[in-house]
Amino acid sequence: MRIEEGETRSPPVEEDDTSPGVVETRYFRFAERESDRLLLDSGRRFGPVTVAFETYGRLNRDASNAVLVCHALSGDAHAAGYRDRKGNDPGWWNDAIGPGKAFDTDRYFVICSNVIGGCRGTTGPSTIDPETDQAYGLDFPVVTIGDMVEVQKRLLGYLGIEKLLAVAGGSMGGMQAIEWALRYPDASRAHIVIASTARLSPQSIAFNTVGRSAILSDSDFLAGRYYDSTIPYRGLSLARMIGHITYLSDESMETKFGRRLQEGENFSYDFKSEFQVESYLNYQGSKFVERFDANTYLYVTKAMDYFDVARYYGGGSLEKAMERVKSRVLLLSFSSDWLFPTAQSRDVVKALSRLRKDVTWVDIPSSYGHDAFLLEMETESEIIRAFLSATESWEAAP
């Protein structure tokens, strides 16, 4: 079973008519020629880039029903459907994308791609650098959320989509949705920002810092050139454990684990994993290592730390930055999310409201913490479905 951030789901049924069915990841390659290189926010030029992507549903004749879905830190292009007819490997947002679901594939053409810097098919630090025939490692350029959007923009060009119906994403995916609204205000009629923020708090940067330090200080990290030897699994696993603490709320941890022991009722008086919460974190840490690259963890968390649209587009003012918005914006936050807290969504809503932009905000009561964005699907779906429907009949103010 696939896990996006912290939570398992019920296994898929073999026949599931609310699913886009069996899907394959496809690949698009660009910037092969020097003149076609990506210009990154850092000022570096970069290419070639391969983008892993999937699509669900059908693009309509006037190409007006496309929705771009953006993934979070550990996600990838496989957002929905299964890998085979047995229902193996459901996409990370399979609950949200499919016939009749929030992103209804009977109505919309949904696209999801792996971010640049990633490790799930799109060019990143684990990709072979054609100039050296070695993996890039730390020679890969530091990328931003803006750079991720640039790559998605190229993909949309390739798919023949000039204007999206919506860009949607949770967590880091929500950052990409915000970035889209500001970088390409005309490229989408709506933006859906879930459990996200216009910039991380210093506390969230601090958690990312410790995660990166765990990787960087792992003796197997070898300055990022570990691909031919032991991977820095201890550092990456620690980073993931820290992440998981921040994805859950104090309350959901209390409900899920309390102070219960993994085995028996007596303390073991040693340093083995003993409380259920310990086992859970250790398990999540060790599982993550199997499917994720440590260098990508560095790049993607750094991109999140850098993300700050007030700084980039508003000279420090969020309101000034938000003047660029021309689309309808929906924000969803969750009451117990302390990683991307309600107050951060409120800041965005305030700025948009003062500018009389078309903004809708729902702070959903939930005890699940940041993970809520993957778990409160029923509530989210209802809101998203209505918002997308309304967007279809909405015309942007001139």
Place this chain on the structure above:
Amino acid sequence: MRIEEGETRSPPVEEDDTSPGVVETRYFRFAERESDRLLLDSGRRFGPVTVAFETYGRLNRDASNAVLVCHALSGDAHAAGYRDRKGNDPGWWNDAIGPGKAFDTDRYFVICSNVIGGCRGTTGPSTIDPETDQAYGLDFPVVTIGDMVEVQKRLLGYLGIEKLLAVAGGSMGGMQAIEWALRYPDASRAHIVIASTARLSPQSIAFNTVGRSAILSDSDFLAGRYYDSTIPYRGLSLARMIGHITYLSDESMETKFGRRLQEGENFSYDFKSEFQVESYLNYQGSKFVERFDANTYLYVTKAMDYFDVARYYGGGSLEKAMERVKSRVLLLSFSSDWLFPTAQSRDVVKALSRLRKDVTWVDIPSSYGHDAFLLEMETESEIIRAFLSATESWEAAP
């Protein structure tokens, strides 16, 4: 300058008449004979034990003015005064202990000792095991907050103190104060519990787990036998960084660091320490390693995880456990402390109140997070001073 948990203080003046002056750590050794061994909560018998302790002020004739102060995770016996006449190395609670201060050494005889399992003079995993002539390492027995109290009890016997005026402590020190109230209800007339809890939440256990995992997975850890080689500084430093995030509040991090960069205004587009909050954490991590033992970090955090007086004394019921209390109890919590949140103090207060015990609780508004217990000294001092005064004239109900 000494740092207890997360915060620096202004340097001491050379002449400071509110200080106990220059103090030396003394040592008391017990349980040398087999028959005199400590019986630990784990069931193991252990000895010999050396206890590092300091005292400030004078014991009065009837030995009724003694106050035991208990230290937190990274503290030690040096709670007050300086190491030399120049005012070097002030004690970790120098702001609270001294003539005219909260624990007024003109009136009280204040004692502080390093906990068993510690690394600052009291027997712990870095102590040489007389049976092997090697440091104990992980052969040191896992100790509990109760075991820490047992060692303090022996010390008090040695000092000729049968009944304390008060036991006081913050954070893990507060756990010891609670433990004293339940394990030896007749041994003190009052207990002062600051920024503490009757048991850690699973979230706090989770943070401790990750800290321990960082140490245990450090390739220099060598199963705890690192004393003759490189110490596991990366693991211990990571553990400390995680700790520091939990000692500050989101708000205090915002005030202290915001998203400010350490140097200049432009991103460096690499993985060096860049945001001020990153530099702070890296600095705290690397400084801690100079003065603290990684094995002790394992033992002391484990003792905190195990602490659960409802389980130990009440068959799961906090109220049942609190029936044992015969003393006056003062609890102080801090509004922005999310590591030992207000609600946990409230639980203790509720249990004591329902039992009609003599309990006073002040939830102090503060933005400093858990660190507040070392920073809000003015407010705390006023409350503690009044509470101790009242305790002097208070007689326990029969």
